[in-house]
Amino acid sequence: MEKSRVKRIHHKGRLTQIPIYLGKFFRMFIYEDDWKVVPMAGVIAALVAFVVGSNMFKTMEGTTMGSLGITCICIWNGFFNSIQSICRERSIVKREHRSGMHITSYLLAHVIYQAFICVLQSAVTVAVCVVAKMSMPVIGFITPWFYLDMAITVFLITFAADMMSLTVSSFAKTTTAAMTIMPFMLIFELLFSGRMFQLSGFAETLTNLSLAKWGLNCLCTQASYNDLPMVTVWNQMVKFKNVSIMGETPIEDVVLYMQDNNLVSDFNLAVGHNSMIDELNMTAKNIFNSWINLGLFACIFIVLTFFFLKRIDRDKR
């Protein structure tokens, strides 16, 4: 009896709802000063470039530090972009879901909007590195331009971190809860980046779960890490050249010999050659491997966010 009476009325579907939410988010970009995250990314990048930029792409140590710095910028930017974006309007999302909003549309609109912000931040970060006169290569390994190669990596790290914090934002009930979780994520990323602290066994395996590891690997690979000189040994030798053994200073003799014969660069390259890391070999496979892993992380976090958002109707009053 009832079936015939209900008129077939169609409402906006999943795809057509996306522009509605995109519109909302882009207006938020303007009205709620969300645009400020873009210049902020520039300021942070400038600070990092000022501190660690001078030796980036020049030595193994400088490249590791610089890459870690850039990776940290990306993760920081990504986390802050979206950590509050869902939890701050959780009750609105619940209400809208009950009145016809599709979770997929809402989520995809978020993903697109966040990707847009990440693209801007990546462009700004790379631009700041260029302006800060980091001695970058010109020719890229994957694309014809190194800047573009680097921008893709920076984007993928930022975006994966952004999606990770979007997941946190989707299950945290309040902004306070989300902001409490964030430092733990940051510490995890830093500790398990795989290059800053010597880890082995289970802890080393855990590094595979950190975005920092793949970001750092990718940036080091693109910087041709294995072809760079390692200066730590030379610096230590210079530092300890006055150490006397049985009335003689053998280290100083070696230092002077190498300086007199212009062997310092060769020595540093030889030391570097002995410290090569296979997974940082400058091959397309290594770069794509890191890119794919970062992309996979982003996808996993999007799927997790979807499942968390689907449970939003269960929220109590």
Place this chain on the structure above:
Amino acid sequence: MDGSTNNPLDIGIFDTSDVISIIISTIGMYMTFKKLGVNKLFSLVPVYRDYKFAQSVDREDEGKIYCICNLMVQGIAIFRTFFIRYFTEFPQLDIFVMFALIILSAIFFIYSARVFFGLCEIFNMKKRWVILAMIAPGLELLYFGFSKKITPRYIEPEDTDDKEAAALSGYLAKETNEGLSVNIKSRTVKNHFKTKTLLRDIHLNIEPGNMVLLLGGSGAGKTTFLNAVTGYEAADAKILLNGDDVYTRFDKMKYNIGFVPQQDLIRYNDTVYRTLADAAALRLPSDMPRKEKKERIEKVLDIFGLRPVKDNIVGKQSGGQKKRISIATEFISDPSLFILDEPDSGLDGILARDLMTRLHEISRDGKIVIVITHTPDRVIDLFDKVIVLGKDADRTGRLVFYGSIDEAKEFFNKDKMEDIVKMINREDEGGEGKSDELIEKFGEVRNGEI
């Protein structure tokens, strides 16, 4: 050498101090449960006793987390004891487990402190007693349990009173093709260890064109009732809106039901017009011509007096305007059933009346408008009917009355709606506690026995 292994009190993974601590806390909890009116035997059931303890000191939610953390900490500790060989082999695993234990212990510590704050409140003791509880909880329980000077402020009431809850009316609302027909048998929730009935035996018909007041004291089940009617939280019920089953056709019917919650659930960073336009895009049929959609938005702007502020940012509007925007957002889909949860909260008398008058006009358009308000008497002339919900002796939400305003005044022999609420509220809530009596009386009236 480990001297403790020779101690006769050492049992498996527990050492002497553990055993003594368990005995002390069990005795302490046994005596505390006795004072709090909780079944004493629960004190002998590990973990569950902690939940009952938290529940009895009015910290049930904290108790759940406290128990889960406790279980996890104990579980990890036992796991580590049995698999110590692997931990020696893989020190990183040990670090990871220790890290997890530290976090869990921190949570456990915080939540156990919260539970003991509850204990102090119940026993009217200073909060500094929590410090002892954190060092030696068993000793504190022992002291609280045995000391004759320490008595609980109140004992948590049992689910049922001495009084018996009002009998079911046996009345069923007629299923009609016009208006709203509500037949709720019950609405229950399962909460971990128990099932609670929130609503029972609510049957009524609301004809189109009525503005209905939903009245009831705090916790009488007003919002639960509305959630059941709108299909957001399904009950054991049959709800028909203009002949269509809300539950079986929820995906379609949800556009025909407007629900305005108490809080303004709108984004403050958008313009008024865009907020309405987005709501229209989401809720109006996708095949509706753009011109018609625009006309609908313009009409709603006029109905709620929002035209002068349509290009302004929502967050910069006054409280009254935000409320009207919130209502307009729901009204955009032109629903046949329009429900508002305290739309006048925070508004002064003039603004509240203005808002209610607009809602009254909407109802004259053939819509059903149901409103919850805690200040009904200032606008009572605008309502056609009243639904009165009250808690019975089982603390379940029941229908105390449904009818016109005049009939309500006659039934309760009161002139003011606020006096009606006072009449049905429980005595411990400052009311007269006549809820059960009136529920039965209304059942008899409906069945033609009076």
